[in-house]
Amino acid sequence: MTDATLTSRPARRAARKPIDGWRWAGRFFLLFMLIFTVLPMAWMFLTSLKSGFAAMQFPPQWWPAEPTLYNYAKLLDPQNSVGQDFLRYFWNSMFVSLTTTILAVVVAVPAAYAFSRFRFPGRNFLFFSVLFRNMFPAVIFLVPLFILMRWLGLVNTHGSLVLTYLTFGLPLAIWLLKGFYDNIPIQLEQAARIDGATRFQAFLFVIMPLSTPGIIATAIYSFIGAWNEYIYAYTFLNRNDQLTLPVGLQRFFAENTTDWPGLMAASFLMSVPVVVLFLVLQRYFVRALTEGAVKH
Amino acid sequence: MARVVLENVVKTYGSFRAVNDVSLTVEDGEFVALVGPSGCGKTTTLNLIAGLIPITDGDIHIGDRLVNDLDPKDRDVAMVFQNYALYPNKSVFKNLAFPLQMRKLPKSEIANKVHEAARVLDIEHLLQRKPRELSGGQQQRVALGRALVRDPRAFLMDEPLSNLDAKLRVQMRTELKRFHQDLGATIVYVTHDQLEAVTMADKMAVMSGGDLQQYDTPKNVFDHPVNMFVASFVGSPAMSLIPVTVEESGGTVSLKSEEGWSLPLSPANARKAQSATSRKVVLGARHSTIILHTEATKGAIPGKVYTVEPTGDITFVQVFLGESILIVSLDPSVDIEPDQQVWLEFDQDKMHLFDGETEMALKAVNK
Numbered sequence A: 001m002t003d004a005t006l007t008s009r010p011a012r013r014a015a016r017k018p019i020d021g022w023r024w025a026g027r028f029f030l031l032f033m034l035i036f037t038v039l040p041m042a043w044m045f046l047t048s049l050k051s052g053f054a055a056m057q058f059p060p061q062w063w064p065a066e067p068t069l070y071n072y073a074k075l076l077d078p079q080n081s082v083g084q085d086f087l088r089y090f091w092n093s094m095f096v097s098l099t100t101t102i103l104a105v106v107v108a109v110p111a112a113y114a115f116s117r118f119r120f121p122g123r124n125f126l127f128f129s130v131l132f133r134n135m136f137p138a139v140i141f142l143v144p145l146f147i148l149m150r151w152l153g154l155v156n157t158h159g160s161l162v163l164t165y166l167t168f169g170l171p172l173a174i175w176l177l178k179g180f181y182d183n184i185p186i187q188l189e190q191a192a193r194i195d196g197a198t199r200f201q202a203f204l205f206v207i208m209p210l211s212t213p214g215i216i217a218t219a220i221y222s223f224i225g226a227w228n229e230y231i232y233a234y235t236f237l238n239r240n241d242q243l244t245l246p247v248g249l250q251r252f253f254a255e256n257t258t259d260w261p262g263l264m265a266a267s268f269l270m271s272v273p274v275v276v277l278f279l280v281l282q283r284y285f286v287r288a289l290t291e292g293a294v295k296h
Numbered sequence B: 001m002a003r004v005v006l007e008n009v010v011k012t013y014g015s016f017r018a019v020n021d022v023s024l025t026v027e028d029g030e031f032v033a034l035v036g037p038s039g040c041g042k043t044t045t046l047n048l049i050a051g052l053i054p055i056t057d058g059d060i061h062i063g064d065r066l067v068n069d070l071d072p073k074d075r076d077v078a079m080v081f082q083n084y085a086l087y088p089n090k091s092v093f094k095n096l097a098f099p100l101q102m103r104k105l106p107k108s109e110i111a112n113k114v115h116e117a118a119r120v121l122d123i124e125h126l127l128q129r130k131p132r133e134l135s136g137g138q139q140q141r142v143a144l145g146r147a148l149v150r151d152p153r154a155f156l157m158d159e160p161l162s163n164l165d166a167k168l169r170v171q172m173r174t175e176l177k178r179f180h181q182d183l184g185a186t187i188v189y190v191t192h193d194q195l196e197a198v199t200m201a202d203k204m205a206v207m208s209g210g211d212l213q214q215y216d217t218p219k220n221v222f223d224h225p226v227n228m229f230v231a232s233f234v235g236s237p238a239m240s241l242i243p244v245t246v247e248e249s250g251g252t253v254s255l256k257s258e259e260g261w262s263l264p265l266s267p268a269n270a271r272k273a274q275s276a277t278s279r280k281v282v283l284g285a286r287h288s289t290i291i292l293h294t295e296a297t298k299g300a301i302p303g304k305v306y307t308v309e310p311t312g313d314i315t316f317v318q319v320f321l322g323e324s325i326l327i328v329s330l331d332p333s334v335d336i337e338p339d340q341q342v343w344l345e346f347d348q349d350k351m352h353l354f355d356g357e358t359e360m361a362l363k364a365v366n367k
Helices: A002-014 A021-048 A070-075 A081-117 A123-135 A138-152 A158-182 A186-194 A199-210 A212-228 A231-236 A245-252 A260-290 B042-050 B092-102 B107-121 B136-148 B166-183 B194-200 B218-223 B228-233 B267-274
Strands: B004-013 B016-026 B031-035 B057-062 B077-080 B154-158 B187-191 B203-208 B211-216 B240-249 B252-256 B262-264 B280-285 B290-293 B301-310 B315-321 B324-330 B341-346 B352-355
Touching: A021 A260, A070 A081, A070 A260, A081 A123, A081 A158, A081 A199, A081 A212, A081 A245, A081 A260, A123 A158, A138 A158, A138 A231, A158 A212, A158 A231, A186 A199, A186 B077, A199 A212, A212 A260, A231 A245, A245 A260, B004 B042, B016 B042, B016 B057, B016 B203, B016 B211, B031 B042, B031 B194, B042 B057, B042 B077, B042 B154, B042 B187, B042 B203, B077 B136, B092 B107, B092 B136, B107 B136, B136 B166, B166 B194, B187 B194, B194 B203, B194 B218, B203 B218, B203 B228, B211 B218, B211 B228, B228 B240, B228 B280, B228 B352, B240 B267, B240 B324, B252 B267, B267 B352, B290 B324, B315 B341
Parallel strands: B031 B187, B031 B203, B077 B154, B154 B187
Antiparallel strands: B004 B016, B004 B057, B203 B211, B240 B252, B240 B280, B252 B262, B280 B352, B290 B341, B301 B315, B301 B341, B315 B324
16 A cells, blocks of 8 residues: 555656746736736726826826725715616626526536436437527627517516526536536446435535536626626616616716716726625636546 | 346347346355456446446346346445546545435444444545545545445445556455455456456356356366357466367377378367367367477477567467467476477367367267
8 A cells, every 4th residue: 555655646746847938938928918907907996096087187197196985985875876876786787697697507507417417319409509509699699689578578677688698608508517527427426326326316415516616617607797798788678777787887978978987986896796706716717627527 | 245146138229239148146245257358248237237227138136136127226236436436525434424324324323334444444544535635555445445334235346456556456356355255245346357357256257249158167267168268368378279170080080280280189089079060170278288398209299489488487488380379388497499499298188179160169979
């Protein structure tokens, strides 16, 4: 037993490569990309701390001379009409995104498992028809889906958005999760079933915990997709009290003026849930993308 | 523990017959090895016993129950997989406890049984670790522990040693054999390594192409292979097989090769040779039953040394007898060189004769 332990150790150590030129090139590239992604965010945040006048100055004021939280206070104040609207949009977005996410996971997990494990008639046809949707840009479906929603009486309801987001999100969610289940050795389930578990228990106690990173990745993916979506929300909803955040932000564009600091503050608040979600769950997300499911 | 009975078991995938009409009985407490080359149907047979795949035709009994339509969980067998199939997210303790939890045993009893199994397998100090923190040999013990913890009717093992390195494999082989003796467990063991089967099993079932070729004790399979496939599969190095024809002149029956040498047969072997469906027969001889002479000897057939492979305690010599190659074992003290002229003498009591058409072992018939 000891010699086996000894032989396995160096193998693990050898997996770490020395830092070489390519690695440094990679780091510089990442740094470069970081400028593109972080700079707009930083500018958004800095602008949100300015007064309306300071935001419009030219040459621009890079660093707010008199930083103020006034814009945030206004947005988060339920007494204020702007705040009232913003909080309502926020809640609407949260409701639509969470419902979409929960439904996506509830449907995608068993569907992906079935695609991965069972051979049934029409399996390949179904699986590729699931992917077929992704061949077309989302906007192509705008009019047909609107007609469909009107026929279903769902226009001006959040249900129309949830259904639409599922139409777009589910195929990829199923696809992502199927890859996960494919990587879990079937022997684990067989072992569980021989150990006394039913097929469902084997799935619940053995397979589900192993696919947690995949499920979380799928959930994040569905949530972000729904949270950011604009064009369908803009088309399907007309009543002010139902708007989601991306559409609601338009309020800051008046006919002749735009409240830039207010818009930026609202945008910043809008990105908070996604960032928090990511920070909390990122270790799962990274595992999902790099590790597959189970290492051997 | 219980006996396992297979009656005319068939498994087909479309038109492909993976397991073809296999019948065998594993007695209570017996260690049976299913051996054969990959794709011979041995693992499929094991999965049929476990209930992991549905049976196409035939019956499987475990104990006195017909289990054809039972779920794996209700068959009360334990299985050890080639890749161990340990639950990667559970600690060793939880891996061992899982089968007991599924059977809803009280917590204290689970802990007792897990510790008892861990003690037997000497893995008590590993109980809190995760499977990926264990060496191959340790994982293998945990897999064994998970099977042993709940006292099943039979153990099914699918190549459990093939992922271990050579030294550990030999060690675990001894331990498995000891484990079988101590527990009196019914074990069905799948392997492609005939040596594992010969060394551990009470009986071996040699399979090929979905068919059960021979089911007997390792000694009988080794000494009396029923056909050329079994003869060449069991034993290492493999039995030498030489195609010859049967000649009869003046009351003597002899085997004649294309190259011209001929070998007069003993009366018993002559009767076997005459029972062949045609004049074409195949002579089979194991390395240890051929005597090599370095000088011309009466009754010995001349050949030429091809290679010499010393292994330490035995030297294997490959000899060209015309077009055929034979393997002969020698004491390492004998001096021998490649291309040397040698003479081979066959032990008539231990040589095998096969029908050249049907490839079946020939039996003596009384005329």
